[in-house]
Amino acid sequence: MKLSLVALATALSSAAASPPSYLPFHIPDEMLAQLQAAADPSLTTAKPRTLTEEQLAFQQAMEQQSGDSPVLGFLDDDCGKQTNCGDCTGTKSHFGNNCRWCPQMASNQCYSYGSSSNPCSDEEQQTKPDQCAPLATSRKPVVFLPGLTGSKLDAKTENYKGPSFLCSKNSDWFNIWVSVSQLLPSIYKCTTDEWSLNYNAEDESVSQNPGTSIQYHGGEKSYGASVDAMLGWDMMTHALQAKGYKLGEDLWSAPFDFRMGVKQFMKDDYPKLKALVEQAYDTAGGTPVVFMSISYGGPFGNAFLTDFVDEAWKAKYIDSWISMSGVFNGAPMVVHTLLSGMEMYGVPWLDIDTVRDSLRGWPAMSWLVPSLIEGEEDRVIYYTDDKNYTLSEVANLLEDGGATAAADMKRKQEIIANEDPGVKVHCWFTKDIDTETSFAAHACADDPELITGPGDGTGDLHSLDRCESWADVEVVNYEGLAHSAYMSDETVTKAAVDLVCQ
Numbered sequence: 001m002k003l004s005l006v007a008l009a010t011a012l013s014s015a016a017a018s019p020p021s022y023l024p025f026h027i028p029d030e031m032l033a034q035l036q037a038a039a040d041p042s043l044t045t046a047k048p049r050t051l052t053e054e055q056l057a058f059q060q061a062m063e064q065q066s067g068d069s070p071v072l073g074f075l076d077d078d079c080g081k082q083t084n085c086g087d088c089t090g091t092k093s094h095f096g097n098n099c100r101w102c103p104q105m106a107s108n109q110c111y112s113y114g115s116s117s118n119p120c121s122d123e124e125q126q127t128k129p130d131q132c133a134p135l136a137t138s139r140k141p142v143v144f145l146p147g148l149t150g151s152k153l154d155a156k157t158e159n160y161k162g163p164s165f166l167c168s169k170n171s172d173w174f175n176i177w178v179s180v181s182q183l184l185p186s187i188y189k190c191t192t193d194e195w196s197l198n199y200n201a202e203d204e205s206v207s208q209n210p211g212t213s214i215q216y217h218g219g220e221k222s223y224g225a226s227v228d229a230m231l232g233w234d235m236m237t238h239a240l241q242a243k244g245y246k247l248g249e250d251l252w253s254a255p256f257d258f259r260m261g262v263k264q265f266m267k268d269d270y271p272k273l274k275a276l277v278e279q280a281y282d283t284a285g286g287t288p289v290v291f292m293s294i295s296y297g298g299p300f301g302n303a304f305l306t307d308f309v310d311e312a313w314k315a316k317y318i319d320s321w322i323s324m325s326g327v328f329n330g331a332p333m334v335v336h337t338l339l340s341g342m343e344m345y346g347v348p349w350l351d352i353d354t355v356r357d358s359l360r361g362w363p364a365m366s367w368l369v370p371s372l373i374e375g376e377e378d379r380v381i382y383y384t385d386d387k388n389y390t391l392s393e394v395a396n397l398l399e400d401g402g403a404t405a406a407a408d409m410k411r412k413q414e415i416i417a418n419e420d421p422g423v424k425v426h427c428w429f430t431k432d433i434d435t436e437t438s439f440a441a442h443a444c445a446d447d448p449e450l451i452t453g454p455g456d457g458t459g460d461l462h463s464l465d466r467c468e469s470w471a472d473v474e475v476v477n478y479e480g481l482a483h484s485a486y487m488s489d490e491t492v493t494k495a496a497v498d499l500v501c502q
Contacts, residue, residue, distance in 0.1 A: 077093050083238075084135060088110035089127055100112070106235060109238055145301050146296075147297045149231065195259065197259060199363075216229045216256060223253070250287075289319060299328060302326075322499060327458070329418050330369050331459045370463065420470040420471055424473075425467055426473075
């Protein structure tokens with residue numbers, strides 16, 4: 001059985017359109033179905049890992065499809081390039097008719113006349129400029145901060161000696177997260193080896209395995225005036241563009257290598273983010289900037305505001321921060337992931353230990369292990385036959401469970417990222433979903449029994465509610481809305497858009 005171009009296109013399109021869950025890795029349902037359908041022994045022995053030029057071109061076209069061309073590029077007109085209703089309905093499609101605007105929150109896109117991709121009925125479609133709602137007259141510049149797994153990642157190999165003969169020894173940049181072809185049987189072991197990081201305890205640095213390089217998708221050209229490297233932000237992007245936002249004018253993104261932690265961010269990412277905010281401020285004529293973040297974007301943004309920039313800079317350049325599902329003290333689920341590993345959503349061939357081991361050198365994972373907050377109860381997070389580990393002993397827990405690199409990083413961690421950021425914060429989270437809070441097992445590395453408490457299904461309340469003590473904060477609790485669902489929820493999207501433009 002071969003993985004057809006249609007199947008690959010469907011999977012890639014679904015991956016681009018579906019919001020990821022941030023802890024642990026989430027494979028969208030549609031992609032999972034394609035992976036399971038592709039589980040054939042011939043793929044592990046005969047299928048070359050490197051796609052043909054035709055397949056690669058098709059994959060790249062599909063990955064760029066989300067929000068750009070609702071007709072998948074089969075009709076080469078300008079409809080898919082229009083980002084608001086007025087521009088859309090003032091543009092002619094292939095057939096000489098006006099392009100069609102679908103004003104649904106889940107779409108907010110322009111379609112060619114007759115496009116089967118248009119989710120709006122004929123009655124819902126807007127075809128004339130005078131049918132369009134007015135654009136916002138006041139728009140605060142927005143910068144997106146993604147979460148864990150929320151940036152696309154590209155990999156490159158040079159004289160690479162991977163764990164399988166299927167691994168590409170030499171390759172140009174290719175998409176490694178998230179990609180169907182890189183998660184196929186046997187091939188996934190190349191992927192986990194390529195995204196692994198080696199930790200040096202002497203200087204607390206991390207490095208790639210020899211012969212491998214990884215960057216967020218597109219590199220520097222995707223930073224700032226682009227959302228090409230972002231995963232899960234389609235609905236928010238289209239909703240803002242429908243109000244008149246334009247990339248590079250008042251809409252920006254700050255993708256980053258989500259494997260990294262605060263020490264790497266201080267050196268590599270925060271200087272770029274500071275420059276981007278200043279550029280966004282200047283481009284908008286001196287209008288302060290709004291951060292929008294999800295999950296791991298919470299600690300990423302918090303450490304930037306508390307430990308990288310000063311009060312005067314924040315007062316000038318930052319208007320406010322919309323934090324969604326911010327895990328300001330990590331997530332107990334990460335402990336589970338690093339010790340015994342977790343099944344990746346039922347994908348049968350992904351070996352739990354292989355995936356777990358590939359994550360143990362990521363600074364992000366260590367940073368997301370919960371810490372003891374000064375003045376709070378030193379509660380037990382892991383019960384074993386020989387010892388009960390509290391939050392203050394979590395580094396010992398990691399070491400005893402075999403995650404030695406993560407243990408060393410945790411011991412040397414200086415920033416928890418739960419301090420008051422000193423800006424106006426809209427803190428949105430869920431607290432009524434059963435969530436992993438602690439664990440019980442015979443030994444540290446055994447598959448544990450789960451002890452649950454309030455949270456959003458990923459982050460527990462001890463982490464999500466850190467913002468409640470901040471000076472200038474408005475907290476909104478959404479009922480029953482899971483961690484990964486914020487980016488595809490129409491109510492959340494509308495609330496965010498209403499805060500930044502009028």
